[in-house]
Each structure stands twice: as C-alpha cells, then as structure tokens.
Amino acid sequence: MTITVLGISGSPHRHGNTETLLDSFLDGAKAAGATVEKVVLKDLTYSPCRGCNACHKTGECVVRDDAITLFNKVLNVDCLAVASPIYTMGITAELKGLIDRGQYLWARKFILKTLFFSDDHIRRHKGLFISTAGQSWDHVFDGAFPMITAIFNGTGFEYYDNIIANNMDEYKGIKNHPTALKEAFLKGQKVVAVLEKLKDERLVQPVAEKTQKN
Amino acid sequence: MTIKVLAFAGSPRRNGNSETLLDWVLASMGGEPEVAIEKVPLTEANINPCRGCNACEKLNKCVQRDGMDIYHDKIIGADIILLSSPIFCMGLASQVKALVDRAQVFRSRKYVLRLPIVPPERKGKRLGVFLATAGQNWDYVFDAAVPSVKCFFHVIDIKDEDISYLMINGVDEMGAIGHHPTAKTDAEKLGRSVIAELKKRLAA
Numbered sequence: 120m121t122i123t124v125l126g127i128s129g130s131p132h133r134h135g136n137t138e139t140l141l142d143s144f145l146d147g148a149k150a151a152g153a154t155v156e157k158v159v160l161k162d163l164t165y166s167p168c169r170g171c172n173a174c175h176k177t178g179e180c181v182v183r184d185d186a187i188t189l190f191n192k193v194l195n196v197d198c199l200a201v202a203s204p205i206y207t208m209g210i211t212a213e214l215k216g217l218i219d220r221g222q223y224l225w226a227r228k229f230i231l232k233t234l235f236f237s238d239d240h241i242r243r244h245k246g247l248f249i250s251t252a253g254q255s256w257d258h259v260f261d262g263a264f265p266m267i268t269a270i271f272n273g274t275g276f277e278y279y280d281n282i283i284a285n286n287m288d289e290y291k292g293i294k295n296h297p298t299a300l301k302e303a304f305l306k307g308q309k310v311v312a313v314l315e316k317l318k319d320e321r322l323v324q325p326v327a328e329k330t331q332k333n
Numbered sequence: 334m335t336i337k338v339l340a341f342a343g344s345p346r347r348n349g350n351s352e353t354l355l356d357w358v359l360a361s362m363g364g365e366p367e368v369a370i371e372k373v374p375l376t377e378a379n380i381n382p383c384r385g386c387n388a389c390e391k392l393n394k395c396v397q398r399d400g401m402d403i404y405h406d407k408i409i410g411a412d413i414i415l416l417s418s419p420i421f422c423m424g425l426a427s428q429v430k431a432l433v434d435r436a437q438v439f440r441s442r443k444y445v446l447r448l449p450i451v452p453p454e455r456k457g458k459r460l461g462v463f464l465a466t467a468g469q470n471w472d473y474v475f476d477a478a479v480p481s482v483k484c485f486f487h488v489i490d491i492k493d494e495d496i497s498y499l500m501i502n503g504v505d506e507m508g509a510i511g512h513h514p515t516a517k518t519d520a521e522k523l524g525r526s527v528i529a530e531l532k533k534r535l536a537a
Contacts, residue, residue: 131382131384132384132385167427167428170344170345170349170419171346172506206434207481208480208484209430209481219422262477262478265476266423268423269422
C-alpha cells in the first residue's frame with residue numbers, strides 16, 4: 120500500500136519561504152512514490168479553542184468546522200509534515216489555533232481513555248516540523264518545538280525530524296539558502312523509504328513468527 | 334498625573350483562572366490613587382492574526398482594519414500593559430498569539446524604519462506584566478510562551494528588566510486558582526509593587 124503524506128501549511132503568506140520548503144519536502148515524498156496532499160490553513164474556516172472543556176466529558180468538540188475534518192485526515196495518514204514560519208518566537212496564530220483545537224483528542228487519551236496509540240503505531244507514523252525564521256539566532260525555533268510535540272503526541276505520530284532554516288532575512292528568501300530545499304527534498308524521499316520498510320516488516324513478521332513456532 | 338493601565342485578558346474562557354489572576358492584580362492596582370484601568374477581553378477585541386505580508390515594514394502601519402486600530406493607540410498611550418493567557422498545548426492561547434504577532438507593526442517601526450514607539454520622555458517609564466495559568470503542573474510548562482511575550486514587550490518599548498511575571502501552574506478547572514495557596518496574595522503584591530515602581534520612575 121502506498122505511503123500517505125499530509126503537509127499542513129500554517130503560514131498566512133502563500134508560497135513564502137516556509138510553504139516553499141514544505142513543497143520541496145512533499146516533492147521528495149512524491150518522487151519516492153507516496154500519495155501526497157497539502158492543506159493550507161489560511162484557506163480553511165475554523166475557530167480557536169474556546170477552552171470550554173466540554174470535550175473532557177464527551178471526547179467531542181462542540182465546534183464542528185474544518186478543524187475536525189482536518190484532524191480526521193491527520194489520523195489517517197502515515198506521515199504528517201506541519202509547517203509554520205516563526206512569528207514572534209513562536210508558530211503562527213493559525214497553526215496554534217489548529218493545535219489547540221486538538222484538545223478533544225487529548226481528552227480522549229488522558230481523561231476518557233478511549234484513544235490509545237500503541238508504540239508500534241507511533242513508530243509507523245512519522246511527524247516532521249518544517250519552519251523558517253527571519254532571525255539568525257540558533258534558539259529562534261525553541262519556542263515552537265513544544266507545541267509541535269503537542270500535536271504529534273495528540274495524533275499518534277513520532278516526532279521524527281525537523282527541517283528548519285533560520286536567517287531568511289539575510290538570505291533574502293529560501294531560494295537563496297545553500298542547502299535547505301535540497302535537504303527537504305531528500306528528507307521527503309527518506310521518510311517515505313523508512314515508512315515503506317516498516318510496512319514491509321509488518322507484512323513479513325507474522326510469517327517469521329510462524330516459522331519460529333514450527 | 335493619572336497612571337494608565339491597559340490589561341489584555343487573553344483567555345477564550347471568561348472569568349477562568351488566568352482572568353481571575355489578572356483581576357486580582359488589577360484590583361490591587363485600582364486600590365492605589367490616580368490609576369485608570371482598562372481591561373480588554375480578547376474574545377471581544379476583534380484582533381485578526383498577522384498576515385505576514387510585511388507591508389508594515391514600508392507603510393509603518395498594518396493593512397488590516399480591525400480592533401487593532403484602537404489597541405495600537407492604546408498600547409502606545411498606556412504606562413502599564415498587562416497580558417494574561419492560559420497555556421494551551423505548551424504555548425499561548427492562539428488569540429493571544431494573534432495579538433502578539435500583530436505587534437509586528439511596532440517591530441517594523443522600531444527595528445526596520447528606526448522610528449520611535451513612544452516619545453523620548455516616556456522611555457523607561459513603561460512597565461509590562463505577564464500573567465499565565467496552566468493546567469499541567471510541570472515547572473517548564475511556561476517556557477515556550479515566555480520568548481513570544483518578551484518580543485511583544487520589547488517591540489512596544491518595554492525592556493526585559495521592566496517585565497514582571499506571575500505564572501501559576503497546576504490550575505485547570507474553572508475556579509481552581511481560588512484554592513491556590515499563594516496566587517492571590519502574590520497577585521495583589523505584584524499589583525502594588527508595579528504601581529509603586531512606575532510612580533518612582535515618573536517622579537525621577
């Protein structure tokens with residue numbers, strides 16, 4: 120079965136540095152044979168989390184909008200690439216708005232205990248964070264990582280890798296960065312190969328077990 | 334001279350833990366003479382996210398027309414600015430992040446266009462306060478929010494050393510902060526000390 124890859128672009132700015140980097144990753148994944156889809160948050164309609172905690176009782180969000188449709192999609196792919204530029208030392212409000220709406224999954228996992236991802240499931244679902252920042256500071260992405268960890272944990276993905284490039288202001292855009300676009304393409308290819316290998320293992324495994332028993 | 338206090342209540346949940354913490358600080362500030370307080374719940378402020386268009390780097394203003402038109406001027410006019418947020422998924426609530434990102438117009442003014450944010454006589458006479466609550470009781474639960482908050486205050490001409498913090502973890506359900514052993518006392522103490530510090534600066 121084909122590996123499915125979903126890219127979520129959290130930038131309000133179409134075809135900017137971060138989305139271009141995401142595109143390169145998705146191109147790599149496609150070149151490796153994956154089925155690829157890109158969702159641009161700017162084109163969706165969803166409201167921020169209301170903090171009402173109703174999901175702590177029901178496991179469902181009281182707001183029915185594009186965020187729920189997107190989370191359903193997220194839960195059904197093998198690889199999730201979440202992309203956001205760094206604004207004010209963090210991810211964009213659009214992406215933060217989406218991540219916060221995943222609270223109902225957190226409630227299912229930790230309060231209602233109706234959702235559980237096995238270690239095996241997590242190993243077979245890889246998450247990547249794709250980001251660019253204008254600033255040259257090495258720590259410019261640090262504020263984003265914990266929120267990205269939150270969405271991967273909530274949706275059953277292993278936080279597999281980062282594809283990040285800082286100093287965009289200096290480079291005058293991702294296209295002038297010496298390595299980032301190439302790196303993203305290669306990482307797209309690589310993650311698909313890794314996921315395919317994991318799928319093959321699973322197909323082979325029962326046979327191996329049977330052999331052992333005999 | 335009246336001290337102008339501008340307070341953003343960032344939680345989508347009205348009268349929850351982070352807003353209660355803010356209310357305690359504001360109540361103690363309001364107990365001092367010559368203090369005018371304006372509290373703004375972000376749920377009613379109509380502030381859209383930043384579009385990342387960078388037009389403010391040239392125009393010195395935002396291309397969006399929304400609630401920020403009003404709060405841009407109020408942010409400049411205030412002597413003390415408070416920001417409160419619950420921690421959602423290890424960060425600021427997205428509504429608060431939207432406000433913080435919209436301060437990009439100040440960042441462009443300050444660092445790109447090299448224009449003043451406040452007149453020279455008001456420099457160093459502005460103070461910032463960040464208040465937060467988190468359901469988790471991890472001590473690092475606020476770490477990812479703080480860098481964004483610092484940027485917000487820096488670009489509106491409030492220096493690192495002029496920002497005070499009160500961050501309370503382990504409060505989740507509505508009203509939980511009411512049972513916290515020190516939050517209320519600390520909030521009241523903070524309100525009084527920030528007003529006292531500002532009065533000292535204004536007198537200098």
